[in-house]
Amino acid sequence: MARILLFTGKGGVGKSTVAAGTAALSAAAGNRTLVLSTDAAHSLADAFGTAVGAEPTEVAPRLFVQQVDAQLRFEQSWSDIQRYLLTVLDVVGVDPVAAEELTVIPGAEEVLALLELRLHARSDAWDVIVVDCAPTAETLRLLALPEALGWYMTRVLPIERRVVKVLKPVLNRAAGVPMPGDNVFDAVERLHAELDEVRGLLSGPQSSVRLVLTPERVVLAEARRSYTTLSLFGYRVDGVVANRVFPAENADDWRAGWVMAQDDVLAQVEQSFAGLPVWRSVYRTGEPVGVPALTELARTLYDGVDPLAAPTGEGPFRVTRTSDGAIVRLRLPNVTRAEVDLARHGDDLVVTVGSYRRLLTLPAGLSRHRVAGARVEAGELQVRFEEQTLVDAQERTT
Template sequence: MRILLFTGKGGVGKSTVAAGTAALAAAAGQRTLVLSTDAAHSLADAFGAPVGSEPTEVAERLFVQQVDAQLRFEQSWAEIQGYLLSVLDVAGVDPVAAEELTVIPGAEEVLALLELRLHALSGEWDVVVVDCAPTAETLRLLALPEALGWYMERVLPTQRRVVKALKPVLTRAAGVPMPGDGLFDAVERLHAELDEVHTLLSGPDASVRLVLTPEAVVLAEARRSYTSLSLFGYRVDGVVANRVFPAEGADDWRAGWVVAQDAVLAEVDQSFAGLPVWRSEYRPAEPVGVEALRTLAAEVYAGADPLAVPEGEGPFRVERTASGAVLHLSLPFVTRTEVGLARNGDELVVTVGSYRRLLTLPAGLARLQVAGARVDEGELRVRFADPAHADATEKVT
């Protein structure tokens, strides 16, 4: 099953491009689902058809679904939220305020992606196109499975044992309800489901497509997104530059825009060298409906296969050497001063700006020491060597 995710800064037209790509895939004979996880759904508007929280057929082999994020939130978070509410109730917190305090910002958008897991397990689809929430919300997903995994492996087992042993004493002493097995099980289920989603999205048949408009601010965010997506192992397979003013027939006002956009588009080509950059011209009317969307996508991809699986090993790989191994992690646009690196047991902690990833090292690397690290041509390279021969250092050079 081919999985394509579209993301970008709010208002750049990612929903339109995602819908058009899905329409083109269905026209090519692929049973296609386009799925919106954005709380501000707009697929129904794009297709000009009523769309609900279950897959709705809008054309032959083309189905659309706008995920009910609130429902997914209630299904996956209800038991955890219920316990938190009981604790806040004992503390005397107002019920309305307590309910707000027990909702993680962005959780609905993240949990909506659990719908993707169900569709992957169903085996009904050849292609799933995901119209993600704007970039900031989408990136919340990236760190969550690994961070939760760290808690599950190191903290939760101990916490469960402590609570079982001390529950009667703690409940009487503090007057606060202690978590039961049901709560721990709910957290474990949530982690397992999110981990499956992460595996799907970072797998060989999945990739992310960035949508932008030719504006300096939008390009800057797209570059940051490319870095963050690579940090967490997500493969970016191309960029769609949307709403490009055509040069022909431009009056003086539009000619000024053409010049300004050309300058930014040159930066786009340079920034994403090695990736296809497709362009979508500004249209005289908004494309609405399956036919209009399919026509737009056909013009954007201009004969290229929009479902082509990206080649290569992805942003994360390990190369074996005579003295040990080298870990390669693609970090586009990053300089060495922006990267923090630390070793904690069998984990490598990589920090880039405000994002941090805990990389659990394969067994073959975990027994080795970090012998050096450097950032070179947009890639972090960490050298590992046998402890008997390594002059261990974790400084990034």
């Protein structure tokens, strides 16, 4: 299984450069390395100073670069569904140009580009895959879609498919619009399965996310939110890269002011990401371009630490058993109990933090349990479950 390392961060912080440098250092260490860009605004060709296409291009021994054709992947994975939606919109009189815009999910191209990662991970051709993601964690957040749609896919879609198949002629006449055929249902199921596999890869023990930031308050605030969101959706964050740090040596008055301002933010970075390594990269006089310069940047950045070491410990989500039930634990760094909304919906636990919501399907063993309490402690949401009979007995005695 290849080591998968994803880089994300606010636009303009040097995310692509750090990802490219990490990949170059990996290849220099003898690993078959692929660095993959799923960002629609590709920057890897600029970083390596060479032409890069939609297929893996070798730019140095054991180092390959690919900028995914997101539009092509979108057409391959969404075309059957889009054609059906376009037919429906045409019947109801929507302008064809507007209809095409309406059938494109915002951010879908970036998400579907990650399906390329699934193919590479299954090929066993690589030891290390470095992914240069789109700015911010939006792409990764959208990968929660398979989990959120899990209830629909397992409970509603099979029934809907059978009903449409039996009543299709009647429904066509009654609704006045064409009903979806087997090819549409097949496409939905296939896309769900593929995205679910990608999500499994990215939340697995060999995968982790690395946040890149610059020492600025606005950038730090977004990185903190990204850390919380990534943990909410089950992704491991294994470290933070503080990029473009002004060196304190030989600083004139103007740069000394920047050094002081950055030192204050860097102290907050250490507090915000306590327990994670924070690597610092100094502000260079020139932008590193090409394999040698990128390798040197990464070698200096990690300073002898293995940048490819797999994350240790348990993931953000785990369940521990107690004498009378269980405790569901979910890492939620940088949040308080007041910022978390919790609800139980059948076998699902709905966790909402700000504008982000995750639908957690509980283990089968907790189906007979009920939520007995919840708290946030040391950056972790802890939801206590007790057996239904035990709770009911306690309620009857009070």
